[in-house]
Amino acid sequence: MLRSSLLIAFLALASSAALAEVKTVTLSVPGMYCELCPATVKKAISRVHGVSKVEASFKTKEAVVTYDDSQTNVDALTNATANAGYPSTPRQ
Amino acid sequence: MEKTLIQAGVNRTTEASTGPESAALAAGGVAALLAGACCVVPFVLVSIGVGGAWLANLQLLEPYRPLFIGVALVALAFAWKRIYMPAQACEPGTACAVPKVRRGYKIGFWMVAALFLVMLTYPYYASLLY
Numbered sequence: 678m679l680r681s682s683l684l685i686a687f688l689a690l691a692s693s694a695a696l697a698e699v700k701t702v703t704l705s706v707p708g709m710y711c712e713l714c715p716a717t718v719k720k721a722i723s724r725v726h727g728v729s730k731v732e733a734s735f736k737t738k739e740a741v742v743t744y745d746d747s748q749t750n751v752d753a754l755t756n757a758t759a760n761a762g763y764p765s766t767p768r769q
Numbered sequence: 770m771e772k773t774l775i776q777a778g779v780n781r782t783t784e785a786s787t788g789p790e791s792a793a794l795a796a797g798g799v800a801a802l803l804a805g806a807c808c809v810v811p812f813v814l815v816s817i818g819v820g821g822a823w824l825a826n827l828q829l830l831e832p833y834r835p836l837f838i839g840v841a842l843v844a845l846a847f848a849w850k851r852i853y854m855p856a857q858a859c860e861p862g863t864a865c866a867v868p869k870v871r872r873g874y875k876i877g878f879w880m881v882a883a884l885f886l887v888m889l890t891y892p893y894y895a896s897l898l899y
Binding site: 708710711712713714715716717719720721724733759760761762763764 | 807808809811812815816818820821822823824825826827828831891892895896898899
């Protein structure tokens with residue numbers, strides 16, 4: 678009984694730790710039509726709390742974002758780009 | 770609205786006195802801002818933390834960029850001619866004869882010219898910003 682509850686506690690801890698992980702998402706930002714647009718998108722995304730790395734590409738019209746799963750989510754990232762004038766969608 | 774906020778800074782230097790020079794500089798400043806509205810303006814606004822979905826509307830101005838560049842060039846050329854090579858000597862007592870006003874015009878001219886250059890050349894320095 679004690680062992681199984683310990684096991685459950687351990688699993689719960691492990692899963693919550695697994696939830697707070699660093700994730701990477703690729704956002705499709707079709708509106709980045711000018712050379713400076715990726716810079717604006719990058720700036721907007723990097724202002725989101727929990728984002729550690731952003732690479733925005735003018736050529737591929739994509740932004741690759743590395744973020745802390747426990748501090749932010751994909752919705753917050755797409756909201757941030759939309760608020761800069763560049764709506765985006767996560768690419769699977 | 771935000772555009773007028775930025776523009777206010779340009780106007781402040783030129784509205785000290787009214788004359789064709791001020792009008793040309795104001796027109797040049799507005800045209801320069803419009804020429805960069807699609808890209809430089811959102812970048813600056815996002816950098817200082819001002820955002821909004823309305824920024825996407827600025828992209829509609831992008832096709833007219835050559836037009837705005839042309840207007841800004843004409844306005845700056847006109848201002849240059851009036852400020853640096855006036856055709857007629859200044860009448861004593863008019864605004865252009867006041868040294869302070871003339872210096873204001875020159876400062877205004879170079880501020881608008883710098884703004885125009887920033888807006889014009891962003892495709893070339895853009896890659897340095899990301």
